[in-house]
Amino acid sequence: MIQLNVNGKLQKLDVAPDTPLLWALRDTLQLTGTKYGCGQALCGACTVHVDGTAMRSCALPVSAVVGKKITTIETVDAGRVGKAVQAAWQKLDVVQCGYCQSGQVMSAVALLTQNRKPTDADIDNAMSGNLCRCATYVRIRAAIHEAAKSLA
Amino acid sequence: MNEIAIENLSRRRFLQGGAGLTLGFCLPGIAAAAAAAGPGKAGEGLAAPVSFEPNAFLRIGADNSVTVISKHLEMGQGTYTGLATILAEELDADWAQVRVEGAPADAKRYNNLFWGPAQGTGGSTAMANSWEQMRKAGAAGRAMLVAAAAKRWQVPVSEIEVNQGVVRHAASKRSANFGALAEAAAQEAVPTEVVLKKPENFRLIGKQARRKDTLEKTNGKAIFTQDVRLPGMLVAVVAHPPLFGAKVASFDATRAKTVKGVVDVVQIPQGVAVLATDTWSAKKGRDALQVSWDESAAFKLGSDEILARYKEMAKKPGLTARKDGDAVAALGKAATVVKASYDFPFLAHAAMEPMNCVIRLSSDGCEVWNGEQLHTGDQYALANLFGLKPEQVNIHMLYAGGSFGRRACKDSDYVLEAAQIVKAIGGKAPVKLVWLREDDMRAGYYRPLYHHALEAGLDEAGNIIGWQHRLVGQSIITGSPFEKMMVKDGVDATSVEGASNLPYAIPNLTVDLHTLTDIGVPVLWWRSVGSSHTAFSTEAFLDEVAAAAGKDPYELRMSLLKAHPRHAGVLKLAAEKAGWGSPLKAGKAGERRGRGIAVHESFRSVVAQVAEVTVGRDGSLKVDRVICAVDCGTAINPDNIRSQVEGGIGFALSAVLHGEITLKDGKVEQGNFDGYAPLRINEMPAVEVHIVPSAEAPTGIGEPGVPPLAPAVANAIAAATGKYLHRLPLRSTDLVA
Numbered sequence: 001m002i003q004l005n006v007n008g009k010l011q012k013l014d015v016a017p018d019t020p021l022l023w024a025l026r027d028t029l030q031l032t033g034t035k036y037g038c039g040q041a042l043c044g045a046c047t048v049h050v051d052g053t054a055m056r057s058c059a060l061p062v063s064a065v066v067g068k069k070i071t072t073i074e075t076v077d078a079g080r081v082g083k084a085v086q087a088a089w090q091k092l093d094v095v096q097c098g099y100c101q102s103g104q105v106m107s108a109v110a111l112l113t114q115n116r117k118p119t120d121a122d123i124d125n126a127m128s129g130n131l132c133r134c135a136t137y138v139r140i141r142a143a144i145h146e147a148a149k150s151l152a
Numbered sequence: 153m154n155e156i157a158i159e160n161l162s163r164r165r166f167l168q169g170g171a172g173l174t175l176g177f178c179l180p181g182i183a184a185a186a187a188a189a190g191p192g193k194a195g196e197g198l199a200a201p202v203s204f205e206p207n208a209f210l211r212i213g214a215d216n217s218v219t220v221i222s223k224h225l226e227m228g229q230g231t232y233t234g235l236a237t238i239l240a241e242e243l244d245a246d247w248a249q250v251r252v253e254g255a256p257a258d259a260k261r262y263n264n265l266f267w268g269p270a271q272g273t274g275g276s277t278a279m280a281n282s283w284e285q286m287r288k289a290g291a292a293g294r295a296m297l298v299a300a301a302a303k304r305w306q307v308p309v310s311e312i313e314v315n316q317g318v319v320r321h322a323a324s325k326r327s328a329n330f331g332a333l334a335e336a337a338a339q340e341a342v343p344t345e346v347v348l349k350k351p352e353n354f355r356l357i358g359k360q361a362r363r364k365d366t367l368e369k370t371n372g373k374a375i376f377t378q379d380v381r382l383p384g385m386l387v388a389v390v391a392h393p394p395l396f397g398a399k400v401a402s403f404d405a406t407r408a409k410t411v412k413g414v415v416d417v418v419q420i421p422q423g424v425a426v427l428a429t430d431t432w433s434a435k436k437g438r439d440a441l442q443v444s445w446d447e448s449a450a451f452k453l454g455s456d457e458i459l460a461r462y463k464e465m466a467k468k469p470g471l472t473a474r475k476d477g478d479a480v481a482a483l484g485k486a487a488t489v490v491k492a493s494y495d496f497p498f499l500a501h502a503a504m505e506p507m508n509c510v511i512r513l514s515s516d517g518c519e520v521w522n523g524e525q526l527h528t529g530d531q532y533a534l535a536n537l538f539g540l541k542p543e544q545v546n547i548h549m550l551y552a553g554g555s556f557g558r559r560a561c562k563d564s565d566y567v568l569e570a571a572q573i574v575k576a577i578g579g580k581a582p583v584k585l586v587w588l589r590e591d592d593m594r595a596g597y598y599r600p601l602y603h604h605a606l607e608a609g610l611d612e613a614g615n616i617i618g619w620q621h622r623l624v625g626q627s628i629i630t631g632s633p634f635e636k637m638m639v640k641d642g643v644d645a646t647s648v649e650g651a652s653n654l655p656y657a658i659p660n661l662t663v664d665l666h667t668l669t670d671i672g673v674p675v676l677w678w679r680s681v682g683s684s685h686t687a688f689s690t691e692a693f694l695d696e697v698a699a700a701a702g703k704d705p706y707e708l709r710m711s712l713l714k715a716h717p718r719h720a721g722v723l724k725l726a727a728e729k730a731g732w733g734s735p736l737k738a739g740k741a742g743e744r745r746g747r748g749i750a751v752h753e754s755f756r757s758v759v760a761q762v763a764e765v766t767v768g769r770d771g772s773l774k775v776d777r778v779i780c781a782v783d784c785g786t787a788i789n790p791d792n793i794r795s796q797v798e799g800g801i802g803f804a805l806s807a808v809l810h811g812e813i814t815l816k817d818g819k820v821e822q823g824n825f826d827g828y829a830p831l832r833i834n835e836m837p838a839v840e841v842h843i844v845p846s847a848e849a850p851t852g853i854g855e856p857g858v859p860p861l862a863p864a865v866a867n868a869i870a871a872a873t874g875k876y877l878h879r880l881p882l883r884s885t886d887l888v889a
């Protein structure tokens with residue numbers, strides 16, 4: 001049994017310690033908002049917050065996150081930044097297929113939490129690990145600026 | 153099994169009409185089951201009690217919800233929103249009360265009207281084929297609501313207005329919402345004819361209807377196939393052969409079976425499947441399998457060898473796809489002959505959601521959860537495999553996490569793989585087949601590798617008097633259900649589209665094609681299909697010809713497009729908005745900047761793009777800005793058109809900068825996003841989209857933004873450096889100063 005702190009709740013999971021956090025979230029806890037895209041920390045679809053930092057859950061064994069605070073897309077709107085990002089995403093209709101967007105939102109929230117006024121270069125730096133095959137990048141960029149404005 | 157709601161057909165007449173609006177049964181049982189498992193629905197609220205279903209596309213609940221049933225897949229292209237916009241317009245619904253649900257597979261009620269008796273989403277046809285159908289569906293619903301209100305209030309139908317979901321009789325100050333009238337409306341006769349709105353009265357079409365799926369795709373609640381979990385379901389991960397055409401010789405599952413969570417290991421025609429209680433265990437089990445493969449019938453050539461063969465074939469004429477005048481003679485007497493050839497690699501679709509499928513067998517049929525792009529094709533393939541009737545195969549439509557053509561597999565590859573696994577375990581549990589990224593990328597069904605050779609002849613004055621275009625590659629359509637419709641005299645229309653309909657006024661023009669049938673790499677339509685290569689070769693070559701003729705690329709195109717006003721219209725608009733002819737702002741020291749233009753018609757829409765690029769001293773390329781003009785007929789949702797074109801540009805730029813699947817001794821060399829890299833945000837240009845106002849019926853927009861980008865970029869590179877690109881993707885050494 002492994003105990004994890006996910007979205008403010010302590011959860012006991014019967015999974016092998018090498019299980020990536022991604023699959024523990026999706027298959028064991030039914031938190032399917034976090035997506036699988038590559039399994040190799042190459043696409044960002046699986047991005048969650050671990051103690052507030054954006055991390056790729058596909059490359060994090062559950063044993064490495066015991067005792068840390070894990071936040072997923074399902075509760076990211078509990079914070080002011082999360083709300084602002086989701087509102088900006090909706091205002092600009094950022095999404096297309098939507099599959100990458102949980103990860104995009106999580107990375108954007110982490111960026112804006114640390115940097116309330118990101119430049120385009122800051123956005124490139126923080127977001128270039130998140131692939132979007134539908135290439136919604138023009139709107140992702142605009143929505144991050146929009147969220148920054150609403151948080152100011 | 154789902155119950156089929158029995159409706160009293162006798163109180164219905166079929167609305168006959170050119171667009172073929174079919175009125176029929178609605179299957180709320182299926183809708184409800186899909187809702188329970190997570191349906192492909194969009195909008196707020198849960199499945200409402202059914203009270204009024206005037207036709208197969210509309211359901212109005214007593215709770216005042218308006219549910220639009222989409223016969224098309226939502227894979228990102230905005231179809232759910234577009235179809236709902238059309239129907240809600242004629243229904244005069246309030247946009248906020250509208251939600252969307254994916255239709256079950258049904259070739260009779262939900263066929264693509266451009267495809268005959270087949271349901272599917274592709275060729276950018278969703279809006280175009282549904283335009284009249286959805287308008288009539290909405291108008292019929294509206295007429296029945298109005299009739300019910302007139303009866304209830306004892307007033308003439310002509311005095312009733314409908315506005316944003318409210319039915320009103322002004323003189324008597326009475327009003328009711330749709331929900332309140334739903335039950336009464338269901339008793340009304342379905343009108344045999346309906347009056348459609350005049351475009352000047354549109355309230356939603358052409359305006360900014362928000363996407364219906366944004367909220368749930370922003371908060372993680374949207375359900376994709378990958379997210380489906382059924383009671384007792386097993387997850388399958390499969391060991392696939394390393395080469396196309398290889399088969400399992402033998403396997404040893406001893407170690408795989410010791411992995412905790414692994415329940416079963418079965419051989420299927422596609423490989424060896426490991427079934428487990430969860431994905432990670434299935435993957436560990438798969439990795440622990442020992443399989444030896446029989447490669448005797450496998451395809452073993454590499455990309456280089458394939459290309460070398462294609463180049464050899466290009467020396468001789470192929471089958472004629474178009475012949476105007478005598479190109480050979482014209483080239484023979486030309487003052488100047490320009491020649492170039494172009495190479496295009498295999499490309500993977502690489503949708504963010506790798507292919508997957510959930511199947512459950514029951515005593516009387518089979519249920520499927522999937523983002524279906526060829527609904528009835530997959531339905532028939534499954535029926536065939538399981539010995540069922542097509543109507544015993546119920547498909548629950550989910551969102552697809554991208555597709556770009558991949559989920560419309562002509563051979564139903566991944567769907568049948570899931571089915572074979574279910575069959576191999578005797579249907580004892582529902583199965584979710586999960587392809588890991590590597591499985592997805594190495595499974596084939598690529599955009600085919602192509603070689604093009606072009607020649608153009610100029611007279612003394614620099615006029616183009618002859619044009620010869622030869623293409624060599626594999627056919628997508630041959631062997632598919634579309635073969636009869638789309639392969640004529642050995643020429644697959646999708647191999648030459650964009651080349652054989654070259655719009656330019658050139659008196660002597662030949663397009664011919666060599667189709668290889670012994671290349672064992674499965675190929676498929678990839679967003680914009682033939683135009684994904686023909687737009688590049690034709691439009692990049694035309695710039696080389698313009699340079700040889702000493703003409704401006706824009707002016708040359710305009711002079712050759714007098715008979716094509718839509719092409720000329722977008723070209724002119726894009727050039728104007730980009731400031732064609734004005735100098736570009738200079739780059740930093742050592743940087744070279746350039747502007748390039750291209751225009752292309754695909755799926756009956758015409759798109760022109762101007763790209764502005766900066767080439768660094770080290771040969772690095774940055775596409776700074778793309779200015780785009782689009783003519784896609786009536787703009788149903790202008791914001792979605794912009795969004796599709798932005799995305800199309802990013803998708804196309806991936807193929808210019810990085811995209812390439814290569815084979816070595818038959819083996820695919822790439823497996824994940826390190827080897828096959830889609831565009832990242834730091835590479836995305838600024839995009840400006842201008843839409844040509846039009847009152848014509850809508851045409852496609854999911855794909856037409858893709859084709860012009862690569863040639864526009866290549867032409868901009870040539871303007872900056874004098875170097876013409878003859879192959880994609882760009883190599884880092886191509887642009888070194």
Ligand code: FES
Pocket residue numbers: 035036037038039040041042043044045046047056057058059
């Ligand atoms: S799934 Fe984790 S980065 Fe791609």
Ligand code: FES
Pocket residue numbers: 095096097098099100101131132133134135136228504553554
């Ligand atoms: S919205 Fe489709 S991958 Fe990003």
